[in-house]
Amino acid sequence: MFMREQRFSYLLIFPAVALISIFTIYPLLYAVRTSLYDIVLSMPFMKPYVGVGNYQAVLGSYYFRGSLLNTLVYAGMSVCLVTLLGLGVSFLLNSPFRVSGVLRILILFPWAIPFVVSGVIWKWIFNSSYGVFNGLLYTLGIVDSYVSWLSHPFYAKLCLVTAHIWKEMPFASILFLAGLQAVPRELFDACRVDGGTSWSVFRYVIFPLLRPVLLVVVIYETMIGITTFDLVYVMTGGGPGDSTSLLSWYTYAETFKFLNLGKGAALSIILALLILAIIIGYIRVIRLEEVY
């Protein structure tokens, strides 16, 4: 019986695992191999083996350090804001008033929007000459003249983060809502009866129960944040200067603009390792067994 069950299971799993393997393991090995050669498409006949040379060149380069820093700042800001705002909004979604029902439906809209479209919308909103954000600030008298937000190194980052939050916060809030709904009503009441304040209800009742979902949100958002590419491509193209050149953008530019495949592959491996390291770190901090 067990043997038959086993064979049957393998049959059920095989198609999915096979498809995933073909398109992850093989490309990954291919990328590792590419990263060990100095392949530049503008010089197609010279592909010397350089070992870890590409990694050394990339890690030591000025642009890498800049884009790593940009990525960490960007991911840090977006993960924190998405998580905190998502948590806050989830309480609104869970409120007993009728407005929460409306909010629950409407808030899903940005989540379904592609990053590219979100980028286009916000690029137009932050437009330097006719953008509505400038118009708003101008009408309210906060600025005297229009500011070109996307051509300022720091503001451009904030614009990207805004578009990012707009798209990602709803998803986080829905996840947190699911977590909140799983908290039994009696627990609140019991804590209240025992004289707990709102803060202690949150700290000792809600928060511990939300930790699994917090782990999911933070891991997912970190992954999205670190690999952000679409928004940069649409909104800033890495500029002004290199101020919004994130790691994935730098990898893309190195590979498909400068046609330096070896270095591009090395960068993509570094990106993958970085994500792996961060996720392992999270799981250490918020222990995995709590998820199950």
Next chain:
Amino acid sequence: MKRGSFVNFFLVHILSVIVLLFVLGPFIWIFLCSLQGEADLFVVPPNWVPKRVILDNYRYIFTGEIPTAYEVRGLIRSRISQEARYILPTLLNSFIIALAVMAINLALASPAAYAFSRFRFTGKTPLYIYVITSRLLPAMAIAIPFYFIVQSLNLLDTKLSLILIHSVYTIPFSTWFLTLYFGEIPRDVEFAALVDGCNPLQAFFYVLLPMAIPGLSAAAAFAFVFSYSEFLFSLLITQTLKSRTMSVLIASLANNPDVSYALLSVCVVLAIVPLLLIGFFFRNYVTKGMTITIFK
């Protein structure tokens, strides 16, 4: 009513309005822009309420008839982005690809989830972890090799190559999601079916799947939305209208310094409409599916 709940009432409503403004404001603005002539968009400060609502931009996209508003004005003679008219064929491509990805997800992820949630077999945990973590691989890491693989298979500029890679990126999530979802469905009915002479495959098709429709719908919606939104692989692989997707076209319009913003807004609105329908249709399943699967 206690004073505390009164304060609560106002606080919740004020905050809800702020959140709604942030969430919906950009949609409303882009929708208003799509209804105006280009010249009406280029004013400082902007018209908060459109001066003149026209449907010319939409007519241009659908029929190619040049909007009358573009003939006036000397210096800021309005711009026409012919590229914007490609939005319809690219939307169709995106839609076909996303539907195929959805179907592949259901066909491959639900059997895998069935095995993971119901049977014991050697190597179950490592395989499960392998499937789930494969999603953590950043797209950029396999984009370069994938491009060359597709090139050597002569699959550049085909919908098939995009369908494959989008499936690879959505199946891990679908499998995880459905495994948890199936795990929450009581097994009694399946046992009854088995006792009555069904084989496990029949029990899966005739008993489990019908009971899991909300979960399957949510997984399908996720797969659809991912594929419809995907940009990097689409950018690398598509070249002509044969396979070009909506996201690539919109990015290309956005990076054109001479783009007509009115027409771009129309493209954005048209790209959003199918998603709003899907989102609205699946809204209960998405939230419910989440609640059931992640929290027991």
